[in-house]
Amino acid sequence: MFDLEKLDKTIHEKGRLGIMTLLATRPSWAFQDLKAELKMSDGNLITHLRTLHDAGHVAVTKEMLDRPQTSYSLTAKGRKSFQEYLAVLEQIVKAAQR
Amino acid sequence: MIDRSEAEEHLRIIRSLMEKATIYRAISAEAALIAGALSVVTATAGHWLAAPPFDAPHDSFRFAVPWAAVFVVATGANLFLLRRDAQRRGELVISQRMQLAIRGMLPALLGGALCVLLPTDGGWAATASLWVLFYGISLLAASHFAPKSICWLGRAFFAAGTALAVGGGFLCDWWRGTNQVWAAHLIMGGTFGLFHLAYAVCAWPRKKTGALPPSEP
Numbered sequence: 001m002f003d004l005e006k007l008d009k010t011i012h013e014k015g016r017l018g019i020m021t022l023l024a025t026r027p028s029w030a031f032q033d034l035k036a037e038l039k040m041s042d043g044n045l046i047t048h049l050r051t052l053h054d055a056g057h058v059a060v061t062k063e064m065l066d067r068p069q070t071s072y073s074l075t076a077k078g079r080k081s082f083q084e085y086l087a088v089l090e091q092i093v094k095a096a097q098r
Numbered sequence: 099m100i101d102r103s104e105a106e107e108h109l110r111i112i113r114s115l116m117e118k119a120t121i122y123r124a125i126s127a128e129a130a131l132i133a134g135a136l137s138v139v140t141a142t143a144g145h146w147l148a149a150p151p152f153d154a155p156h157d158s159f160r161f162a163v164p165w166a167a168v169f170v171v172a173t174g175a176n177l178f179l180l181r182r183d184a185q186r187r188g189e190l191v192i193s194q195r196m197q198l199a200i201r202g203m204l205p206a207l208l209g210g211a212l213c214v215l216l217p218t219d220g221g222w223a224a225t226a227s228l229w230v231l232f233y234g235i236s237l238l239a240a241s242h243f244a245p246k247s248i249c250w251l252g253r254a255f256f257a258a259g260t261a262l263a264v265g266g267g268f269l270c271d272w273w274r275g276t277n278q279v280w281a282a283h284l285i286m287g288g289t290f291g292l293f294h295l296a297y298a299v300c301a302w303p304r305k306k307t308g309a310l311p312p313s314e315p
Contacts (some may be wrong), residue, residue, distance in 0.1 A: 016109060024116075025115075086112070090109075
């Protein structure tokens with residue numbers, strides 16, 4: 001067992017973890033691409049994105065291409081938190097293997 | 099408190115999503131449609147021009163040159179469409195995933211191109227069969243980070259190329275007796291044309307509904 005206090009609770013929720021993981025793989029993701037990849041409803045995805053945005057993990061860019069498009073990316077703080085979260089998970093697994 | 103199984107479950111989610119995100123579609127559906135349509139047109143025209151009364155000498159201008167032009171146009175269209183898609187996603191055009199795809203596919207593509215130099219004595223059907231086989235190998239070389247539709251396209255080309263090469267070997271006398279330009283165009287139209295059209299239908303992006311969410315952060 002491991003102390004949950006060491007984990008970033010904002011990231012620990014599965015839906016938000018999925019969002020953070022995808023955002024870590026590319027410089028930015030369009031809303032529709034995130035929705036398609038994670039198979040989430042609009043409302044669910046927006047709620048999670050808002051939580052991550054409020055926590056300072058995610059930056060939002062709105063631009064006008066052939067139609068309005070909203071893209072999301074990890075902030076420096078978000079990337080650092082995600083890396084720390086991964087490190088904690090690895091520690092938990094390693095500790096349990098000993 | 100969090101236990102090992104929960105941590106492993108979260109790591110599994112991360113790994114599976116990261117793997118999905120590295121999947122790279124090296125051939126866009128639109129480019130496949132262009133390549134397929136061009137191939138069918140070229141094969142039909144070439145096939146018709148290879149039949150009497152136009153069935154004169156089997157020179158490269160009747161087979162290799164038109165297909166080299168198809169390759170250049172189709173590759174150019176594919177690169178343009180991949181660039182457009184990468185820009186839409188805010189990615190680098192020559193991304194790490196594209197570099198991986200090129201590194202995987204290039205050796206087999208070069209091998210196929212070099213088949214033109216084989217002394218087949220005008221045996222263009224054999225050259226076309228090898229092109230089909232090498233193209234299939236090149237697609238399969240990128241299959242570990244490609245979507246399923248590209249894996250199936252690679253398998254189809256590999257199976258057709260193998261069948262044509264083996265069949266051509268067994269039926270050597272009959273093979274040599276046919277009009278080589280005519281047969282080669284038929285092979286190219288039947289594989290590069292129809293297979294790419296089938297792939298374009300399967301991989302064509304479906305219209306997304308709900309273009310914009312009601313309110314976003």
